[in-house]
Amino acid sequence: MPSQALPGFRDFYPDELELRAHIFRTWREVARRYGFEEYDGPPLEPLDIYTAKSGSEIVGQLYNFTDKGGREVALRPEMTPTFARMVSARANGLRKPIRWFSIPQLFRYERQQRGRLREHFQLNCDLVGEAGPLADAELIALSIDVMRAFGLTERDVRARVSDRRVLGALLAAAGVSAAHLGDAYQAIDKAERSRPGELAAQLRSAGLGDAVIEKVFAVAAIRGRPALEAALAGLPDAGAAAPLLTALDALDAMGLGAYVDVDLSIVRGLAYYTGTVFELFDAGRTLRAICGGGRYDGLLLALGGVDLPALGFGMGDVVLGELLRERGLAPPARAEVDVFVAAVTPEDVPHALALAHELRDAGLACEFALAAQPLGRQLKQADARGARRAIVIGPDDRARGEVVLKDLAGKTQAPVRRDAVLAAVAAGDAGAHTGSRDG
RNA sequence: GUGGUUGUAGCUCAAUUGGUUAGAGCGCCGGACUGUGGCUCCGGAGGUUGCGGGUUCAAUUCCCAUCAGCCACCCCA
Numbered sequence: 001m002p003s004q005a006l007p008g009f010r011d012f013y014p015d016e017l018e019l020r021a022h023i024f025r026t027w028r029e030v031a032r033r034y035g036f037e038e039y040d041g042p043p044l045e046p047l048d049i050y051t052a053k054s055g056s057e058i059v060g061q062l063y064n065f066t067d068k069g070g071r072e073v074a075l076r077p078e079m080t081p082t083f084a085r086m087v088s089a090r091a092n093g094l095r096k097p098i099r100w101f102s103i104p105q106l107f108r109y110e111r112q113q114r115g116r117l118r119e120h121f122q123l124n125c126d127l128v129g130e131a132g133p134l135a136d137a138e139l140i141a142l143s144i145d146v147m148r149a150f151g152l153t154e155r156d157v158r159a160r161v162s163d164r165r166v167l168g169a170l171l172a173a174a175g176v177s178a179a180h181l182g183d184a185y186q187a188i189d190k191a192e193r194s195r196p197g198e199l200a201a202q203l204r205s206a207g208l209g210d211a212v213i214e215k216v217f218a219v220a221a222i223r224g225r226p227a228l229e230a231a232l233a234g235l236p237d238a239g240a241a242a243p244l245l246t247a248l249d250a251l252d253a254m255g256l257g258a259y260v261d262v263d264l265s266i267v268r269g270l271a272y273y274t275g276t277v278f279e280l281f282d283a284g285r286t287l288r289a290i291c292g293g294g295r296y297d298g299l300l301l302a303l304g305g306v307d308l309p310a311l312g313f314g315m316g317d318v319v320l321g322e323l324l325r326e327r328g329l330a331p332p333a334r335a336e337v338d339v340f341v342a343a344v345t346p347e348d349v350p351h352a353l354a355l356a357h358e359l360r361d362a363g364l365a366c367e368f369a370l371a372a373q374p375l376g377r378q379l380k381q382a383d384a385r386g387a388r389r390a391i392v393i394g395p396d397d398r399a400r401g402e403v404v405l406k407d408l409a410g411k412t413q414a415p416v417r418r419d420a421v422l423a424a425v426a427a428g429d430a431g432a433h434t435g436s437r438d439g
Numbered sequence: 440g441u442g443g444u445u446g447u448a449g450c451u452c453a454a455u456u457g458g459u460u461a462g463a464g465c466g467c468c469g470g471a472c473u474g475u476g477g478c479u480c481c482g483g484a485g486g487u488u489g490c491g492g493g494u495u496c497a498a499u500u501c502c503c504a505u506c507a508g509c510c511a512c513c514c515c516a
Contacts, residue, residue, distance in 0.1 A: 108515085
């Protein structure tokens with residue numbers, strides 16, 4: 001073996017590309033149903049559009065280098081800066097709300113693990129110019145409908161939904177000062193993955209009192225709408241939950257409520273989220289997150305663009321592909337051949353080529369043996385290629401102006417006049433009748 | 440980047456306490472079968488046991504290093 005793909009990069013063999021194509025097709029189809037338009041940008045971007053957003057420590061996780069013109073560049077690790085630039089440049093001329101999606105290949109220099117490579121494709125859906133909660137419901141619904149389009153049900157995937165405005169109000173009521181909000185978010189984000197003692201110690205060293213820390217964990221433990229509403233009762237800023245509750249009502253009205261779990265441990269790692277946040281997981285929680293997103297109203301402006309409210313999500317192909325394979329929802333591999341044309345003798349080959357090409361011109365997938373082989377071998381090959389039908393051309397048939405059309409699955413065959421082959425194949429009626437005898 | 444763990448044919452796996460020429464199934468190629476396929480039978484190709492050192496009369500087996508996969512951290516755009 002000469003070599004292999006770089007760590008974290010993938011070779012897509014035909015059956016694997018079939019799954020990838022299936023994922024892309026489904027993504028596009030569901031995005032289309034929601035009126036989203038597809039866009040794309042360059043895979044290579046100036047380094048500073050990423051450091052401006054996330055700070056210079058992100059460079060350690062980028063594929064970056066100096067190009068031959070002395071520019072500092074990076075393979076895109078995310079789509080948002082590119083999206084922000086494109087939207088901002090034409091924001092004045094675009095009708096709002098803007099519904100755009102893209103399927104970029106993204107890169108990050110990190111040690112790979114299952115479900116996390118150095119390269120992946122990600123469906124990015126963003127909605128710009130609408131601050132109301134129906135936009136949040138719309139985007140969450142889109143992500144859930146992608147799952148449904150793959151054949152996944154509410155028993156397979158769960159949408160865990162929270163809202164930073166709600167979290168902020170509850171944490172404020174718990175005694176967390178504005179200065180400590182970020183620390184609290186970080187602790188809640190890690191609550192599932194870490195031992196509670198460690199997080200409490202971190203919060204304590206950040207300056208929070210034990211009573212407050214206990215309340216922070218109580219807030220993070222809120223699950224389900226009744227528990228949320230109970231926690232909100234008597235809160236001075238109870239209106240902070242209005243957008244989330246409206247969005248949840250909307251999801252119920254769409255018939256997607258069964259997929260949705262209120263879960264206040266969801267905050268998302270990123271600092272820029274301002275409202276609704278959500279993540280999709282497999283129900284058994286054996287895999288990493290399938291999808292994550294939320295509202296980021298100030299981000300476009302912060303990136304030097306327009307001041308428009310916005311929200312979006314990203315859904316990678318790696319975890320999703322693992323889940324589909326696991327559930328047997330990957331598409332059957334191998335493109336099927338419609339017709340295999342077999343030549344009995346070498347003298348029949350030119351006639352087989354002519355017929356095969358006519359069939360191809362008619363839009364049918366058609367193959368024939370590229371080397372001289374006995375008829376039995378050719379038919380065996382037809383089976384191996386998954387052909388539904390075969391056409392046998394031999395000297396005797398040609399003398400009668402016919403070919404033999406075989407239905408390989410039905411094990412039936414019938415003579416067909418040479419000039420009626422296309423019609424017979426198109427009708428898909430091989431063996432359905434005995435064929436018309438001439439004379 | 441840190442720590443742990445696993446690497447045998449295209450795939451899934453064998454190989455006695457270190458012991459001769461590293462095997463099997465599936466897959467692939469061919470024959471039985473020169474105008475009729477899926478089945479069956481027979482045969483064949485395919486391995487530097489991840490790569491490189493070391494110990495030993497002898498290493499797939501033990502040791503070291505390295506690369507790759509996996510797991511946990513880190514991070515999660």
